[in-house]
Amino acid sequence: MSTAEAVTESVDILIVGGGMVGVALACAIAPTGLNIRILESREDRPEQLIDALPTLTEAGFDPRVSALTCASQQLLTHLGAWPHILDTRASAYTDMRVWDGTGRGEIHFGADELHEPCLGHIVENRVTLAALYRVMQQADNVQFDTGVKIESISSPDPLGARKVRLGDGRSIETRLLVAADGANSRVRALTGMGATEWDYGHHAIVTTIETEDPHQSTCWQRFTEDGPLALLPLAHPNGRTLSIVWSTSPGHARELMALDDESFCQALGKAFEHRLGHILSVDKRHVHPLRQRHAQRYVQAGLALVGDAAHTIHPLAGQGVNLGFLDAAALAEVILDAHERGENWAQEAVLRRFQRMRRADNIQTAAVMEGFRRLFDDLPAPLRLLRSSGMNLMDRISPVKQHLVLMAMGLRGEVPRLARRPLA
Template identity: 60%
Template sequence: MTHNNETDLVIVGAGMVGLTLAALLADSGLRIRILESREIDPVSALAWEQSQRANGYDPRVSALTVASQQVLTVAGAWQQIEQMRLMPYRAMDVWDGEGSGAIRFDCAELHEPCLGHIVENRVTQTALLNRVQDQENCELSVAVRLLELSEPDADAVRTLTLSNGEVIRARCVVAADGALSNTRRLAGIGMWEWDYGHHAIVTTVTTEKSNQATCWQRFTEDGPLAFLPLPDTHLSSIVWSTSPDHAKALMELDDVEFCQALGRAFEERLGAVQQTDQRFVFPLRQRHAKQYVKAGFAAIGDAAHTIHPLAGQGVNLGLMDAAALAETIIDGVTDGVAWNSEYHLRRFQRARQSENLQMAATMEGFKRLFNTHNPLPRLLRNSGMSLLNTLAPVKNHIVQQAMGLSGNLPRLARRPVRD
């Protein structure tokens, strides 16, 4: 049976970024429809807490910045995240495995309680799902795929044809359905993309020593290896970026052999790696949409850009996208203008495209700098890291920007001024 539905905003994708956008628009007065192709079943914070030990840790975690925490607080999800499970980290230790260069960032130097939080992706998504399901202006449809997307009419309204037979007319469609976004493709937006030449292995491991509430990152000759602390102080989530051949060889090892190889690569900074959960591997590609917006359309998060995970900024960039787009839409609604027009939506594109491109270029630069066997760049990067570690004002400025305490941030991401 075919239905004809009118709505203001359709968000395709019920991941962290799409749900954050919906939650930020709770008081906008707009009618919102979220489409998710998977079957998902939100649970309460209490039910999640009761089942977390049986389920173990999600291998996918994010290092959420202070700015992302602020966005999720405004979205009404952070309080529930705190009730479930998170890990504030107080320091970051980064060193060059091919030399002597090292740098340490510590929250005490900034007079902050922590540098950020390690949060499992499913925790953030659960909190956001429960938040949007409480919103009167929001409807969530699961196990539904977008099949067709029309060109915009004179009012920038688009028609969507869904896999369940529904036909929807929406004033704006937002692609939040990931790096291989079908919605972005249907909107006719192309991508710049290239292969990093890295695969990433992710899992949860148990170490002999405590994780010390510290994020650890060693640059190896094949790529960066990160240990991210979890609330159980002897557990860490790892992201090991390396060559495809090396990743294949590592995935073929049994658990004992993998733990031994991981310990050696990490220089056993936390003692022996004693145990590993199931391992997952995926190729790394950089992608960037040639444009973020059209009339009645916007792309956010991984649907607009993906970067190397070596600095853990991917989800944070997506949450900043959600905040900037929410502000653009709210400002348009408040001012009584055509908020879904390409002219108005370009405000969002201007705010985010340059920031995302700059971060992508920075990650590419880091990858190239640490992926060379030339002795001169090695000497420069080692001496540069060691020098930077002694320049407290410069070092603290860098970490403040990485934390989202300064820089060109959306209004919704700025922490309230302390009294």
């Protein structure tokens, strides 16, 4: 038996997945003083991203961006990460324009109608992650291991504790195992946590573009015949740089990816109805297949699923990472409160409080996104007319429209304490 095989370490909380949601969770729980370990399969160390970020930022934009809601901003502010994000770059957006590409329906959402400074911020994922890494480094009780592969996970003992065996022969015993390892979660698979999933029949093309006309601090979304096309404003001095998420059929996505840059810009401009003039340039394009998944339950004794490990949804409203941050805030709230009361926070009965806080809300959001996607499928002309009329009617009913956008911003409904805006 090698030295590595003989080693068994012990931690209070083991988080598998060192992305935005997993690190946010660790930072939120750190004030308890519990011994927290994060396992990340990638080799890159947190300090590498922090050190490289100025150079990366100067060179261009991360094609992966998120439309962070006010609730996510509040959580990141509470953790101390938001100032780091603002010091790097973030693009506040004040308006959203959504229209039916096969009809005449259009809805406009404006921050001024809500007496808010903005509706949210478009932030590159690596900027958010680096900010969370900075906060994590200040916590002595959080350890981050990279290049880690999980081989097996034991069943829970009577108190819920599990043993995780790693690829290098080490084992880690933990009171609570948290899966934050993404849509194809290894933890979810090894622990038998079933999930319902289906293919959306869409692939998403993501990249960065420059337009002829300014983006006006507006998020633009057109529902095309093949799927939604979103243009999101980025923080560039020229005011004409945007991130795109173009969801379309797999065949159309292959055709678009095969085009040269000039032809792609022309196709994009046409699909976007040239709302911002010509598309002047495009960065490297990336394509991702889209599937919806939802775990049948989020918790077992000594186990919890958060973020994409628990649920994935269509990116048409940019809610994915925001739901993950709300998961992190809710699980942290349950653990913090149980720890303060002296309860066993790894017990399934305690963890079910987290599941009750988040699962119904996540299912509802997924259902709404699926409803929107189906609503804008290719429909007969009479139904397209009805759809457009409904959009125009909603645009004129301010209370309904305001309620919808406030819910999307995380300013209405049951929001976890750490993501809740403080009372004035």
